[in-house]
Amino acid sequence: MTKALWSPVETRQAHQENSGFATFADPDVPSYVDADGKPDFELIRDSDDFRLLRRRLVLFVFPMSALFLCSYMTFVLLSAYAYDFVSHRVFGVVNVGILLGLGQFVTTIIITLTYARYAKRKLDPQTKVIRGMAGLPD
Amino acid sequence: METGNPALNLSVFAVFVLITLYIVYRASSRNVTASDYYAAGSSFNGVQNGVALSGDFLSAASFLGISGGIAAHGYDGFLYSVGWVVAWLVGLLLIAERLRNTGRFTVGDVLAYRMKQRPVRAAAANATLVISFFYMIAQMAGAGGLIALLLNVESKVGQAALIAVVGAVMVFYVLVGGMKGTTWVQIIKAVLLLLCVTLMSVFLLGKFGFSVSSIMETGAEHNELGEAVLSPGAQYGKSFISKLDFVSLALSLVLGIASLPHVLMRFYTVPNAAEARRSVVWATWTMVTFYLCTLVIGFGAMALVGTDVIKAAPGGENSAAPLLAFHIGGAVLLGVVSAVAFATILAVVAGLTLAASASFAHDVYASVIKRGNADPRKEVRVARITAIVVGFLSIIGGIAANGQNVAFLVSLALALAASANLSTILYSLFWRRFNTTGTLWSIYGGLVSCLVLIIFSPVVSGGPKSLLPDVDFAWFPLGNPGLVSIPLSFLCGFLGTIFSKREAHTRKTAEMEVRAFTGVGSGL
Numbered sequence: 254m255t256k257a258l259w260s261p262v263e264t265r266q267a268h269q270e271n272s273g274f275a276t277f278a279d280p281d282v283p284s285y286v287d288a289d290g291k292p293d294f295e296l297i298r299d300s301d302d303f304r305l306l307r308r309r310l311v312l313f314v315f316p317m318s319a320l321f322l323c324s325y326m327t328f329v330l331l332s333a334y335a336y337d338f339v340s341h342r343v344f345g346v347v348n349v350g351i352l353l354g355l356g357q358f359v360t361t362i363i364i365t366l367t368y369a370r371y372a373k374r375k376l377d378p379q380t381k382v383i384r385g386m387a388g389l390p391d
Numbered sequence: 392m393e394t395g396n397p398a399l400n401l402s403v404f405a406v407f408v409l410i411t412l413y414i415v416y417r418a419s420s421r422n423v424t425a426s427d428y429y430a431a432g433s434s435f436n437g438v439q440n441g442v443a444l445s446g447d448f449l450s451a452a453s454f455l456g457i458s459g460g461i462a463a464h465g466y467d468g469f470l471y472s473v474g475w476v477v478a479w480l481v482g483l484l485l486i487a488e489r490l491r492n493t494g495r496f497t498v499g500d501v502l503a504y505r506m507k508q509r510p511v512r513a514a515a516a517n518a519t520l521v522i523s524f525f526y527m528i529a530q531m532a533g534a535g536g537l538i539a540l541l542l543n544v545e546s547k548v549g550q551a552a553l554i555a556v557v558g559a560v561m562v563f564y565v566l567v568g569g570m571k572g573t574t575w576v577q578i579i580k581a582v583l584l585l586l587c588v589t590l591m592s593v594f595l596l597g598k599f600g601f602s603v604s605s606i607m608e609t610g611a612e613h614n615e616l617g618e619a620v621l622s623p624g625a626q627y628g629k630s631f632i633s634k635l636d637f638v639s640l641a642l643s644l645v646l647g648i649a650s651l652p653h654v655l656m657r658f659y660t661v662p663n664a665a666e667a668r669r670s671v672v673w674a675t676w677t678m679v680t681f682y683l684c685t686l687v688i689g690f691g692a693m694a695l696v697g698t699d700v701i702k703a704a705p706g707g708e709n710s711a712a713p714l715l716a717f718h719i720g721g722a723v724l725l726g727v728v729s730a731v732a733f734a735t736i737l738a739v740v741a742g743l744t745l746a747a748s749a750s751f752a753h754d755v756y757a758s759v760i761k762r763g764n765a766d767p768r769k770e771v772r773v774a775r776i777t778a779i780v781v782g783f784l785s786i787i788g789g790i791a792a793n794g795q796n797v798a799f800l801v802s803l804a805l806a807l808a809a810s811a812n813l814s815t816i817l818y819s820l821f822w823r824r825f826n827t828t829g830t831l832w833s834i835y836g837g838l839v840s841c842l843v844l845i846i847f848s849p850v851v852s853g854g855p856k857s858l859l860p861d862v863d864f865a866w867f868p869l870g871n872p873g874l875v876s877i878p879l880s881f882l883c884g885f886l887g888t889i890f891s892k893r894e895a896h897t898r899k900t901a902e903m904e905v906r907a908f909t910g911v912g913s914g915l
Binding site: 348354357380 | 638905906
């Protein structure tokens, strides 16, 4: 990251005029690295690739968080206010409440695995694209 | 109640301390830079850090407190353990990766990233110190009760001396080992603890023909409440206020755990965001296993030891797991379980001391006092001195709080963490408009409202179980303030931002956003 692609004194414009690198001179492929070789964060943030990453992440983690909070609070509220329902026995002395509690363990595992998989498939590759734009190795 | 051979307990414990001290000493050989000291040079992998993370969670309160809670109150104790597992999702989905990408050593790094440095860092450090202090007192108070049980030290002076020894060993870990040594202690301890509880659970299940129902049924027969322990209400009661109090506690648990400063700091010990994610996934697995085992151990202790015996033992409810170990494995297993329980307290307190000292040295000394121009070596020296001061204060606090209700103190620390940290972290990671005023409002709004509500709650005054039973200035009915203070801190952060001038930090805002989501700019 600290490797400067241009020396700090040169402006990007001057560099483009002097050098023959097609990648940087080509107006269709905007560079996300500024004159000092540092990532241009505002340009990256407003790029479609970053928007896509942000949308994918936010649209996954917030609904999921709402989901597990609702499911957990349902368990808590039922335990507090629906005594007869949670005391209802299902098998042996195991009642609905204990099963709902164990169910929270199961939903936690499912959400954890789902997120790990989603992140690996949808988030990590997109992050890689943006890191590449900023001139970083993987 | 005979609890095995104190000499044996002590020697198993001593062996453990010696081994970990050796490892801490070995791990410390390259402990020179600030990054080494605070974040172990980010050299741990996801699996190692995942195990260490669960080690941070498996405090004395959760191991002794929850298995004891289940042994005494059945269903209500179990309710408590569910919160500790679900809480990981907050860390996994919302915090871990973004925090790793944005910060370096402390929570203040993230909160102050695009804000005015000095006020925000000071606020973050204040919150960290208050939260860590509450949590630490709880751990040290737990140490006193445990010592009473395991070493048959009944006198208050003897217990105080042992608390001081525990505190001194813990400070030594932090001073010599830094984050690396502390993490290794956590890993060793977490593995031993998991082995212990898994073996005990498998043994118990085997004894009851692998039927959970049969363990619970036998348990209920040996509890003075009978089958009522299998349903909610045994501990928290059935009045309107007590139910509301329980809901408040549940909310603090699920939102507070992933906001504890020493847990957040642990995400910096891995090299990148993907490893941070991996560590939470690993921690989730170990926690699910652990808390399933506490269910078995809790009801097993109820069934085999009996609730009346547990409650009569020195250390009360907290002694359920050690007593069960003695019942099924004799003095040797008791010695092992006690050593692990001691190690738990040592390791968690070491982590807390590190978080508190890092926050003071990195946020207050380097950024507020030296305005960001501190020599890193000097900063680490300040951190080490702070660790000694914090260690000393926690020994004093632990001796003073010896005998207090441990799980309750922890729940207050969680309410504080959720109120001061969670809202602020989420806003600064996901809301562009969020600004310095909003940050200060949400940190102080959450922290102060939480502290005020604790002071005017039945916990401090007005009831037979209060700290000050003879006076009554309690006007807030709930023992846990989370239900009010957590939403309030979100509201404060929102209003503070909306009603203050828009800040023109567009470059810094963009930088933080890109960095948080991708790691670009963080040097990772």
